[in-house]
Amino acid sequence: MTTTGTADDRPLFGPESRFSGFFDDPRWALAIIRATVLEAAHPQIGAALVDNSTFVAHPWRRLRNTFLSMRRMFGADPAVREREAARLNRLHARMSGSDSRGRAYDAMDRATRAWVVATLFESAVTMCRLSGQPLDQDTMERMYAEYRSFLAALDGDASELPEELDDFWRYFDRVVEDELENTEAARVILYRLFDHLPAPALLEGAPTLWAAGRAVVGPLLGAITVASLPESYRRRAGLPEMPGASTLMQGAYCAAGLARFLPEGWINAESIIEALSLSPGSDDPRARTVAALAARMKRASALLRLLTPLSGVPQPDPAPSGGTGESRRSAEEFFRKVLDQTGDGHLDWPDLAAMARELSTRLDLDEPEETRLYDAFAAWWRELQAALDTDGDGRVSAEEYAAAVPSLAGPALIRVAEVLFDVTDKDGNGTIDAVEYRALFRTAFHRDLTTTGGTYSRSAFVGDFLSFMSGRRTNTAYDPLLTDA
Amino acid sequence: MPRHVACVMDGNGRWAQRRSLPRTAGHQAAETTVIDIIEAARAAGVEWLSLYAFSTENWNRPGAEVDFLMGLVRRVVRKHAPLLLARGIRCRFLGVGDSRIPRELARDFEDLATLTADNRGMTLTVAFDHGGRRDIVEAARSLIRSGTPADEVTERLFADHLPFPDTPDVDLVIRTSGEQRISNFMLWQVAYAEWVFPEVLWPDFRAPDFLACLHTYRRRDRRFGGVPPRTMGETS
Numbered sequence: 001m002t003t004t005g006t007a008d009d010r011p012l013f014g015p016e017s018r019f020s021g022f023f024d025d026p027r028w029a030l031a032i033i034r035a036t037v038l039e040a041a042h043p044q045i046g047a048a049l050v051d052n053s054t055f056v057a058h059p060w061r062r063l064r065n066t067f068l069s070m071r072r073m074f075g076a077d078p079a080v081r082e083r084e085a086a087r088l089n090r091l092h093a094r095m096s097g098s099d100s101r102g103r104a105y106d107a108m109d110r111a112t113r114a115w116v117v118a119t120l121f122e123s124a125v126t127m128c129r130l131s132g133q134p135l136d137q138d139t140m141e142r143m144y145a146e147y148r149s150f151l152a153a154l155d156g157d158a159s160e161l162p163e164e165l166d167d168f169w170r171y172f173d174r175v176v177e178d179e180l181e182n183t184e185a186a187r188v189i190l191y192r193l194f195d196h197l198p199a200p201a202l203l204e205g206a207p208t209l210w211a212a213g214r215a216v217v218g219p220l221l222g223a224i225t226v227a228s229l230p231e232s233y234r235r236r237a238g239l240p241e242m243p244g245a246s247t248l249m250q251g252a253y254c255a256a257g258l259a260r261f262l263p264e265g266w267i268n269a270e271s272i273i274e275a276l277s278l279s280p281g282s283d284d285p286r287a288r289t290v291a292a293l294a295a296r297m298k299r300a301s302a303l304l305r306l307l308t309p310l311s312g313v314p315q316p317d318p319a320p321s322g323g324t325g326e327s328r329r330s331a332e333e334f335f336r337k338v339l340d341q342t343g344d345g346h347l348d349w350p351d352l353a354a355m356a357r358e359l360s361t362r363l364d365l366d367e368p369e370e371t372r373l374y375d376a377f378a379a380w381w382r383e384l385q386a387a388l389d390t391d392g393d394g395r396v397s398a399e400e401y402a403a404a405v406p407s408l409a410g411p412a413l414i415r416v417a418e419v420l421f422d423v424t425d426k427d428g429n430g431t432i433d434a435v436e437y438r439a440l441f442r443t444a445f446h447r448d449l450t451t452t453g454g455t456y457s458r459s460a461f462v463g464d465f466l467s468f469m470s471g472r473r474t475n476t477a478y479d480p481l482l483t484d485a
Numbered sequence: 486m487p488r489h490v491a492c493v494m495d496g497n498g499r500w501a502q503r504r505s506l507p508r509t510a511g512h513q514a515a516e517t518t519v520i521d522i523i524e525a526a527r528a529a530g531v532e533w534l535s536l537y538a539f540s541t542e543n544w545n546r547p548g549a550e551v552d553f554l555m556g557l558v559r560r561v562v563r564k565h566a567p568l569l570l571a572r573g574i575r576c577r578f579l580g581v582g583d584s585r586i587p588r589e590l591a592r593d594f595e596d597l598a599t600l601t602a603d604n605r606g607m608t609l610t611v612a613f614d615h616g617g618r619r620d621i622v623e624a625a626r627s628l629i630r631s632g633t634p635a636d637e638v639t640e641r642l643f644a645d646h647l648p649f650p651d652t653p654d655v656d657l658v659i660r661t662s663g664e665q666r667i668s669n670f671m672l673w674q675v676a677y678a679e680w681v682f683p684e685v686l687w688p689d690f691r692a693p694d695f696l697a698c699l700h701t702y703r704r705r706d707r708r709f710g711g712v713p714p715r716t717m718g719e720t721s
Contacts, residue, residue, distance in 0.1 A: 298599055299599055299600050299602075299603075302595075302596035302599040302600040303566070303570070303596075303600050305592070305593075305596050306562070306563050306567075306593060306597060306600065307563075307566070307567070310559075310560070310563065
């Protein structure tokens with residue numbers, strides 16, 4: 001594995017690399033969106049995204065995970081990188097299936113994975129070109145070497161990408177010309193994601209403000225991204241050419257490029273992403289600053305609501321209905337926010353796999369714990385399917401779920417809780433002590449607990465987890481884990 | 486200068502009847518007075534102003550009038566929100582517990598309170614769906630729930646369980662239209678208040694009338710249950 005050392009002896013990874021220079025670059029945000037569309041336009045990746053990805057329902061969590069993962073991959077520490085590569089490989093090994101036309105996909109396919117790295121590299125180069133600060137040949141070649149070693153760290157070697165930069169452009173154009181399609185996943189990113197983007201945790205208290213901003217920015221981002229895609233792909237996919245879109249796109253890239261004149265440290269991708277993901281109610285010390293910011297947002301949206309003109313005649317207000325309707329609604333709400341991770345309105349294996357993925361990422365699980373957790377979730381899925389899928393279509397709808405909530409906590413779900421307990425109970429003494437419990441909450445649930453002593457027994461833990469997962473109790477400490485947007 | 490002035494806005498219906506207008510016209514005319522009095526109180530240096538807009542007993546009025554009032558209050562709140570914010574007035578709504586209050590209106594109340602929560606100019610408390618006895622009962626409930634032993638309950642502690650416990654005692658209550666009743670208004674807080682009863686109806690009540698009431702108050706000899714001071718006539 002060639003991870004360090006080139007002709008000029010600067011390391012390919014770590015803080016010296018071209019890549020980390022782009023980390024805090026606002027242009028990178030636009031470039032990442034563009035790269036994601038190019039990835040999604042690849043039929044194999046597109047099919048995998050549509051089936052498995054949580055990015056429509058939980059885009060902010062997905063963004064944060066991707067960001068942290070890339071930082072580990074491009075960090076200076078080879079041990080961290082190897083571990084992250086192994087984790088990514090395990091994660092992708094669990095994704096395979098077939099698309100709507102019956103063509104098989106496999107997230108471990110080497111050529112496909114090379115394409116992901118290729119889009120990231122090409123988008124970085126293009127972003128510099130579009131913002132009027134093109135890279136010189138040497139820098140470009142260095143950066144290409146960095147991305148090739150990134151692929152090598154993942155795949156063992158980088159033979160799927162041409163060795164020389166000159167050949168890369170031919171390779172890239174060929175894939176764009178021959179392989180890319182107007183996939184559903186690409187359309188979802190271009191036209192649906194930004195229009196329905198849920199508010200990040202920070203802005204959850206200000207839905208009106210968020211919706212108003214999104215209504216303007218969403219279509220703009222879509223138009224900017226379309227205009228920045230390769231011409232031949234736009235033609236083949238039949239994407240609309242909008243007058244002025246290319247000017248707008250170049251303006252956006254240039255404006256984002258101007259941020260380089262800001263004082264150093266003003267724009268830091270990590271703190272921005274972390275701040276967006278913090279929910280104001282959590283006990284994190286940084287949350288106080290966030291809470292102050294959230295209060296301002298709340299006031300701004302209150303003003304916005306008060307200033308919105310009243311629509312027509314005041315309509316009589318129906319009294320809120322109570323009783324069974326209430327609990328049914330909360331079950332459906334739970335279904336939407338927690339269970340349906342892929343946001344397609346159905347509960348399916350990819351939803352539960354996404355939960356297992358999220359938990360093992362947050363808890364930083366290694367083998368064999370990770371497999372045990374996946375197995376437990378798989379068993380729970382079979383249990384759910386058998387109990388809830390009344391119309392036999394292989395998946396569970398929100399209605400089927402809401403109707404069967406009371407009987408949800410079967411033995412397989414208990415098994416999930418037990419596995420979770422076991423991986424937390426590092427010293428294996430049958431109880432989670434205060435330190436382990438705090439660590440679990442801090443890493444998995446992003447909560448800082450103030451408890452100082454005491455232990456949590458297996459049965460107490462299992463009981464709590466069950467009542468959360470069967471939707472019987474909301475507002476538990478588990479909520480932020482799987483409901484984060 | 487009174488620190489806390491409260492107004493019972495009485496006489497809207499009679500004002501309309503005298504002009505052969507529907508009662509609702511009286512409520513509409515009251516809007517001008519409300520804004521005028523808020524400005525006058527702020528300019529005069531009153532720190533706390535409370536307005537009695539709707540009592541728990543007002544639900545007994547004809548349905549059409551109640552509906553009209555709800556719509557009117559909503560329009561007034563939305564129309565004047567930017568002004569109240571700009572004037573540095575902190576707004577809050579006392580009561581607002583009944584489920585018959587339209588959800589949109591409750592939302593607007595909440596929004597206005599959120600919007601102006603950090604203002605430090607004057608605190609405007611609008612009693613809407615308010616009843617003094619209900620507040621006292623609520624405070625008693627909250628006290629019992631907190632498990633306070635009976636011997637430890639003091640007036641001060643009890644007051645801490647009332648809604649908006651930071652509200653100081655009312656110094657002056659103005660009830661327009663010549664009616665002389667308390668009507669279940671902020672019963673706890675008016676314990677030592679001075680009352681004035683101008684004859685003018687609320688829609689005709691204006692800043693000069695308000696200042697006249699403040700003047701009357703200043704000439705009153707407030708004793709808080711003690712003996713009159715030896716020097717008769719004008720004190721403070």
